[in-house]
Amino acid sequence: MSRPALSMSGVEKSFGPFRALGPVDLDLMANERLGIIGPNGAGKTTLINCITGVLRPDSGSVRFEGADITALPSFRRARLGISRTFQIPHPFRGMSVVENLLVPLDYIHGVEDRHRRAAEVLERVGLSARAAYPSEDLSQLELRKLELARALVGNPKVLIADEAMAGLSEAEIDEVLAILYSLNEQGVAVIMIEHIMHAVMRFSQRVVCFETGQLIASGTAEEVTRNPTVQKVYFGEQAHH
Amino acid sequence: MTRGGWTFGLAMLVIVLAGFLAPHVLKNPFYFFAGYVILQYVVIATGWNILGGYAGYINFGAAGFFGAGAYASAFLFNAFGIPLWGSLIAACVIGAGLGLLMGYLTLRIQGVYFAIATLGLVIILETIIHNIPALGGARGMVVYGPPPPGWAAGPPQYMFVLMLLIAVASVSLARWMQLSWVGRGLRAVRASEDAAECSGVPTLRLKLLACAVSGAVLAAAGAPYPFYTSFVEPVTAFSLIIGLNAIAMPLIGGTRSWQGPVIGALLLATTQQIATITISSELNILFVGVVLIAFVALAPNGLIGLVRRKGTEARL
Numbered sequence: 422m423s424r425p426a427l428s429m430s431g432v433e434k435s436f437g438p439f440r441a442l443g444p445v446d447l448d449l450m451a452n453e454r455l456g457i458i459g460p461n462g463a464g465k466t467t468l469i470n471c472i473t474g475v476l477r478p479d480s481g482s483v484r485f486e487g488a489d490i491t492a493l494p495s496f497r498r499a500r501l502g503i504s505r506t507f508q509i510p511h512p513f514r515g516m517s518v519v520e521n522l523l524v525p526l527d528y529i530h531g532v533e534d535r536h537r538r539a540a541e542v543l544e545r546v547g548l549s550a551r552a553a554y555p556s557e558d559l560s561q562l563e564l565r566k567l568e569l570a571r572a573l574v575g576n577p578k579v580l581i582a583d584e585a586m587a588g589l590s591e592a593e594i595d596e597v598l599a600i601l602y603s604l605n606e607q608g609v610a611v612i613m614i615e616h617i618m619h620a621v622m623r624f625s626q627r628v629v630c631f632e633t634g635q636l637i638a639s640g641t642a643e644e645v646t647r648n649p650t651v652q653k654v655y656f657g658e659q660a661h662h
Numbered sequence: 663m664t665r666g667g668w669t670f671g672l673a674m675l676v677i678v679l680a681g682f683l684a685p686h687v688l689k690n691p692f693y694f695f696a697g698y699v700i701l702q703y704v705v706i707a708t709g710w711n712i713l714g715g716y717a718g719y720i721n722f723g724a725a726g727f728f729g730a731g732a733y734a735s736a737f738l739f740n741a742f743g744i745p746l747w748g749s750l751i752a753a754c755v756i757g758a759g760l761g762l763l764m765g766y767l768t769l770r771i772q773g774v775y776f777a778i779a780t781l782g783l784v785i786i787l788e789t790i791i792h793n794i795p796a797l798g799g800a801r802g803m804v805v806y807g808p809p810p811p812g813w814a815a816g817p818p819q820y821m822f823v824l825m826l827l828i829a830v831a832s833v834s835l836a837r838w839m840q841l842s843w844v845g846r847g848l849r850a851v852r853a854s855e856d857a858a859e860c861s862g863v864p865t866l867r868l869k870l871l872a873c874a875v876s877g878a879v880l881a882a883a884g885a886p887y888p889f890y891t892s893f894v895e896p897v898t899a900f901s902l903i904i905g906l907n908a909i910a911m912p913l914i915g916g917t918r919s920w921q922g923p924v925i926g927a928l929l930l931a932t933t934q935q936i937a938t939i940t941i942s943s944e945l946n947i948l949f950v951g952v953v954l955i956a957f958v959a960l961a962p963n964g965l966i967g968l969v970r971r972k973g974t975e976a977r978l
Contacts, residue, residue, distance in 0.1 A: 499861060524846055
């Protein structure tokens, strides 16, 4: 059995009187595919921000490969191998597509031939033809792909895809899923936060559901879908619309 | 080194040589007197752009750094007889220190609030200098610099060559920063600080570095000033026009690359020098204001941006 790549215990985060998250205990195994679902405002993005260091939890600890990283700044966590995409793509405007990938390659050390690595990743996500384009000229799908490419170019050990498929067509969703699968095959653990149910259910080996900052269910896609609490807070809520 | 690097190095060498030879061709010292001011603005615009252009933090306090550099060299020379090259180094250190201090205090705030805070820096420094008798207070300080070395044709020619060397050094530094990992990191910060941080960029450290380097270059521009005018006093050393030009010149040329501030400074400072002798020196500020408004409205990416856009449109 593999050891956890990422381990959170008692993680809590409040904004003023509002407790957005926790306390949460959650492990991510090395090479696991974990899906996180939950209605808007359930604390999913707060959780990601605590993992990546954008936010510091009020209490509890985050461990990565056994080492406590709770107090580390974001850039250090990125260098350790925790990578993410943003819900709303954050391309480095004013730079070409390939230059967007050179940023992590400049700062996350360990890649010998940076230009070759960038070309390789662009090829993999299907952006080779766009390499020299200004990143602001990309389409929505291409922006999502760039977001992914930038996150995986530095050879992360954990990739967090925060709604990486929002707003994409079915065929485009399949494209992004294929990229995530192939990444996972190479040993990267993937956390997928997604509202597109069929995608997250298909992709994840394990699914956890959040509601008002609490982890309310965990199991296989099937188990979680059948869980009455999950149905009530999540699917039930959607069914009423 | 790349081919571009060699070309750049060669061009800089030719410019320095031309600067040394110019006094043998141009006999009127006024050209060097005016040329000094133009080059001084090349340094100021280049220094400002390291923080303002690459990292996107608009600093209204350029005059604070310039004045600090000027006062540092005036004081060090009058009090201890430290020669200009020594006070130039001291000015860089003081400028970098001020930049770090400003960065620590203000980098957490962005946009217009950052700009206001930097404007405050100038007022604070000017007030402090006004109240220190050892620095001459409001009366200022007279600086009788040593005579220029034998090879120089005269004081203006000597100061001109000196400022040319500072300008070449500043532009080389700005070019290196732009093309290296530093510049790429700063551009990433400018585009999205969160994404940069999550890509492994130590954003705070990089911004502090930009503040320090920018501050050092701005102070270096001020260091020879007391020797140039033989006099330094708070109102001109911390003048509004310096801070305004520092912003206007890169904006006119283009803030994304090292060439922008150089082009902007050469154009605007030359025009100002011509306007000063033909029309009136007071019209300068009005002129800068009008040009600035025109560029912000019509060519927000500066002349370089305008040329590049035309180029892209032609290709499409």
